[in-house]
Amino acid sequence: MKVRGARQNNLKNIDVDIPRDAFVVFTGISGSGKSSLAFGTLYAEAQRRYLESVAPYARRLIDQAGVPEVDAIDGLPPAVALQQQRGSANARSSVGSVTTLSSLVRMLYSRVGEYPRNQPMLYAEDFSPNTVAGACPTCHGIGRVYDATEATMVPDDTLTIRERAIAAWPPAWHGQNLRDILVSLGYDVDTPWRDLPKKDRDWILFTDETPTVPVYAGLSPEQTRVALKRRMEPSYQGTFTGARRYVLETFANTKSALMKKRVSQYIIGRDCPTCQGKRLKREALSVTFAGLDIAEFGDLTLLKLRDLLIPIAQGEFGTAEATTKGHILGKAARDAAVERRVAAGGSAHKSAPDVRRTPNLSDEKRVAAQRLASELLERIGALVDLGLGYISLDRSTPTLSSGELQRLRLATQLSSQLFGVVYVLDEPSAGLHPADGEALLTILERLKAAGNSLFVVEHDLDVIRHAEWLVDVGPGAGEKGGEVIYSGPIAGLADVEASITRRYLFDKRVPNDRTPREARAWLRLEGVTRNNLHGLDVELPIGCFTAVTGVSGSGKSSLVSQALPELVAEHLGGPSPAAEEDDVDPLLDVAREATGGRIVAGLEHVRRLVRVDQKPIGRTPRSNLSTYSGMFDHVRRIFADTPLARRRHYSPGRFSFNVAQGRCPVCEGEGYVMVELQFLPSVFAPCSTCHGSRYNPQTLEVEWNGRNIAQVLELTVDDACDFFAGEASVMRSLDVLREIGLGYLRLGQPATELSGGEAQRIKLATELQRAQRGNTIYILDEPTSGLHPSDGDRLMQHLQGLVDAGNTVVVVEHDMRAITQADWIIDLGPGAGEDGGRIVASGVPGVVAEAEGSLTARYLKAAL
Ligand code: ADP
Ligand code: ADP
Ligand code: ZN
Numbered sequence: 001m002k003v004r005g006a007r008q009n010n011l012k013n014i015d016v017d018i019p020r021d022a023f024v025v026f027t028g029i030s031g032s033g034k035s036s037l038a039f040g041t042l043y044a045e046a047q048r049r050y051l052e053s054v055a056p057y058a059r060r061l062i063d064q065a066g067v068p069e070v071d072a073i074d075g076l077p078p079a080v081a082l083q084q085q086r087g088s089a090n091a092r093s094s095v096g097s098v099t100t101l102s103s104l105v106r107m108l109y110s111r112v113g114e115y116p117r118n119q120p121m122l123y124a125e126d127f128s129p130n131t132v133a134g135a136c137p138t139c140h141g142i143g144r145v146y147d148a149t150e151a152t153m154v155p156d157d158t159l160t161i162r163e164r165a166i167a168a169w170p171p172a173w174h175g176q177n178l179r180d181i182l183v184s185l186g187y188d189v190d191t192p193w194r195d196l197p198k199k200d201r202d203w204i205l206f207t208d209e210t211p212t213v214p215v216y217a218g219l220s221p222e223q224t225r226v227a228l229k230r231r232m233e234p235s236y237q238g239t240f241t242g243a244r245r246y247v248l249e250t251f252a253n254t255k256s257a258l259m260k261k262r263v264s265q266y267i268i269g270r271d272c273p274t275c276q277g278k279r280l281k282r283e284a285l286s287v288t289f290a291g292l293d294i295a296e297f298g299d300l301t302l303l304k305l306r307d308l309l310i311p312i313a314q315g316e317f318g319t320a321e322a323t324t325k326g327h328i329l330g331k332a333a334r335d336a337a338v339e340r341r342v343a344a345g346g347s348a349h350k351s352a353p354d355v356r357r358t359p360n361l362s363d364e365k366r367v368a369a370q371r372l373a374s375e376l377l378e379r380i381g382a383l384v385d386l387g388l389g390y391i392s393l394d395r396s397t398p399t400l401s402s403g404e405l406q407r408l409r410l411a412t413q414l415s416s417q418l419f420g421v422v423y424v425l426d427e428p429s430a431g432l433h434p435a436d437g438e439a440l441l442t443i444l445e446r447l448k449a450a451g452n453s454l455f456v457v458e459h460d461l462d463v464i465r466h467a468e469w470l471v472d473v474g475p476g477a478g479e480k481g482g483e484v485i486y487s488g489p490i491a492g493l494a495d496v497e498a499s500i501t502r503r504y505l506f507d508k509r510v511p512n513d514r515t516p517r518e519a520r521a522w523l524r525l526e527g528v529t530r531n532n533l534h535g536l537d538v539e540l541p542i543g544c545f546t547a548v549t550g551v552s553g554s555g556k557s558s559l560v561s562q563a564l565p566e567l568v569a570e571h572l573g574g575p576s577p578a579a580e581e582d583d584v585d586p587l588l589d590v591a592r593e594a595t596g597g598r599i600v601a602g603l604e605h606v607r608r609l610v611r612v613d614q615k616p617i618g619r620t621p622r623s624n625l626s627t628y629s630g631m632f633d634h635v636r637r638i639f640a641d642t643p644l645a646r647r648r649h650y651s652p653g654r655f656s657f658n659v660a661q662g663r664c665p666v667c668e669g670e671g672y673v674m675v676e677l678q679f680l681p682s683v684f685a686p687c688s689t690c691h692g693s694r695y696n697p698q699t700l701e702v703e704w705n706g707r708n709i710a711q712v713l714e715l716t717v718d719d720a721c722d723f724f725a726g727e728a729s730v731m732r733s734l735d736v737l738r739e740i741g742l743g744y745l746r747l748g749q750p751a752t753e754l755s756g757g758e759a760q761r762i763k764l765a766t767e768l769q770r771a772q773r774g775n776t777i778y779i780l781d782e783p784t785s786g787l788h789p790s791d792g793d794r795l796m797q798h799l800q801g802l803v804d805a806g807n808t809v810v811v812v813e814h815d816m817r818a819i820t821q822a823d824w825i826i827d828l829g830p831g832a833g834e835d836g837g838r839i840v841a842s843g844v845p846g847v848v849a850e851a852e853g854s855l856t857a858r859y860l861k862a863a864l
């Protein structure tokens with residue numbers, strides 16, 4: 001296909017020819033323009049054409065929302081994009097729903113499940129907790145019930161009501177009202193809570209009555225009694241709300257995240273007593289298949305599910321046998337058998353029929369069971385091949401990493417049986433151990449063999465080497481990139497001097513002669529339990545760079561991102577790092593699984609723990625690079641200090657698009673408005689009042705150095721470095737951002753447009769611009785993901801710098817180039833899920849490379 005005159009973002013009017021039906025990789029350093037070409041131009045144009053063809057009336061709106069800047073693209077097939085997840089996932093979606101395997105499983109239970117005698121057959125929807133038909137009536141399909149109890153609402157029962165025994169009640173005046181109302185109602189507010197009669201305690205906490213009574217503010221209980229008797233004029237009429245009612249209503253209705261968080265600490269979740277957490281109505285749970293109800297089925301790992309389904313799917317429809325059976329079974333069953341054989345590629349199954357585990361099946365049901373089981377097997381096979389065999393169908397997607405989620409979607413595509421489309425993928429190797437990477441390549445090959453094209457933005461050298469065609473974009477980032485340096489078969493890149501990628505693909509590696517640092521002390525963890533870790537003992541060297549390795553699902557994140565921060569926080573006495581984030585769903589927090597274990601030595605060397613993860617730096621476009629790093633505060637001060645701003649008495653707040661005075665009133669500072677399309681996903685279009693600038697005209701009249709505040713937000717970090725040269729407070733942030741390879745980002749780049757890797761580097765930069773005090777543990781999950789090897793090297797230098805400054809760095813990592821730079825390696829495994837969770841090897845790189853039974857050793861040895 002031919003692309004002519006592409007100018008999207010930083011692309012410099014480029015022309016490029018790309019073969020169809022091929023495996024094409026796009027390479028180049030961060031910000032060079034790979035995504036602008038693959039996603040911003042090719043995919044965007046394919047999607048635009050598709051939308052136009054299905055909804056001509058939408059053309060005007062789609063145009064507004066952004067047509068890629070390109071003169072022409074010839075021979076562009078329809079495209080499917082599989083991007084890394086940005087932003088939050090829906091808590092109700094699960095592995096089963098994302099892969100659509102759930103609907104097959106429901107059909108299996110509906111059609112061939114074993115029903116209790118006299119129970120009528122159920123429809124497939126009856127097995128879905130997300131439908132009214134299927135949901136457990138008590139918990140509405142959530143599986144947990146949430147309640148406020150006496151223990152949660154009254155944490156200290158030695159206090160009196162006046163001393164605020166009922167901690168769950170609102171603070172300040174509202175709480176005072178409620179206490180005054182209790183006085184008017186005649187309750188004793190001066191006796192310790194635990195000595196009050198149970199009847200009174202229950203009423204105060206749990207009543208749904210809301211009596212309105214006269215309140216005498218400031219009067220003692222005695223005086224109040226007198227006042228009531230004399231029918232004196234009250235201060236006001238107050239309405240009572242029981243504590244539980246207050247907590248649950250506030251949780252359900254408040255718009256304030258802070259309030260929601262406050263009351264959530266008085267709510268506890270437990271498994272729903274009706275369905276035992278299985279989320280379905282009783283009738284659905286009484287149907288079994290292979291002896292399991294559908295919830296138990298969904299709880300099995302995919303590997304176990306495969307073992308269970310194989311005997312069921314292995315049909316008796318061998319060659320000769322099929323005909324005889326076919327006669328007995330009648331036409332419908334024969335058709336099904338034929339269908340199944342076609343689906344299985346015409347190959348005959350060899351072994352004898354075996355439906356041992358579902359003894360009472362009629363012949364009819366048996367055929368259906370075989371057909372559904374083989375369909376399930378085929379699709380589960382693809383997931384297992386991608387290294388996801390340790391995951392269960394009921395696992396909720398927010399608990400998956402973005403790499404795992406992308407691979408789920410990828411495997412799902414395999415079964416969609418599309419052909420003639422382009423799949424555009426964003427670093428599918430993210431989160432994959434090299435041992436799993438080989439399976440990924442097989443899957444990609446299969447998609448291609450089915451008649452599709454693959455466009456893959458990728459940094460992993462092993463994946464790049466497998467491509468048939470390479471498009472190298474660069475040479476630099478942002479303004480210094482945007483050109484196609486090379487487009488052709490891989491080998492040809494060897495002669496292209498200007499390409500940074502070339503060096504990593506073809507140059508001889510410099511042998512690694514680093515001497516690992518010695519540990520200053522050891523942080524010893526004992527009996528760690530979390531997910532698949534069962535009583536693990538671990539030692540981490542203080543003052544060193546440690547890489548934790550292992551196949552996907554071996555337990556690296558469970559150890560490094562979950563258990564370690566929680567255990568350290570427990571000992572340091574602060575809130576757990578997770579609890580500090582204000583964007584966690586309070587209810588997920590309530591349900592959060594606990595970590596077991598303790599730290600037995602080394603804590604005296606730890607003052608602080610910082611998790612630099614890939615979670616978005618904000619959930620809305622209102623937070624961006626400059627607000628997150630704190631730089632925007634300085635910029636706004638500079639604007640407020642200009643003569644015009646002073647004359648008009650504009651404070652720094654005026655220059656925030658989150659404050660009413662300065663922002664555009666139409667879009668309220670968002671810069672865009674949502675346009676609802678009738679049958680299509682809504683699109684965002686720039687606000688027609690402020691044209692996307694977010695500010696009102698008066699604010700934009702203020703300029704500094706020839707630019708207004710909106711124009712400043714449009715600057716890239718690189719450009720801002722020239723613009724703000726000499727402004728020390730702003731430069732402190734800008735310098736670090738540029739150093740860390742983010743010079744190409746715009747200051748106002750909304751949080752929602754940033755990849756996980758970019759978010760992580762912004763967090764790291766924000767951390768680096770602080771004074772370095774040592775004795776901090778930094779935790780990073782796959783810091784090199786999304787990075788070109790050359791950017792990865794630069795990042796590693798910064799991390800090593802943190803260690804040189806007296807800190808400890810622990811990373812989860814798959815990239816062998818980075819792992820060889822570690823002082824210490826902890827290899828988890830040997831396998832995934834319950835086959836993992838143990839330490840297979842630990843030591844300096846040279847030692848782990850020789851370890852037996854470690855899947856990592858082989859790859860490490862090759863990289864050393
Ligand atoms: P890569 O995929 O190679 O990391 P991108 O294509 O994402 O690079 O970015 C190339 C350049 O385009 C960068 O300078 C980046 O800041 C800029 N850019 C990316 N997305 C946008 C956007 N939505 N609006 C404006 N500029 C963008
Ligand atoms: P890795 O980081 O090595 O890929 P993880 O620590 O994410 O591995 O996972 C280890 C095991 O724990 C896997 O079996 C995984 O399915 C399970 N697991 C991880 N997180 C959760 C979770 N939030 N809920 C349930 N199981 C989980
Ligand atoms: Zn229930």
Ligand code: ZN
Pocket residue numbers: 664665666667668669670671672687688689690691692693694695
């Ligand atoms: Zn506006």
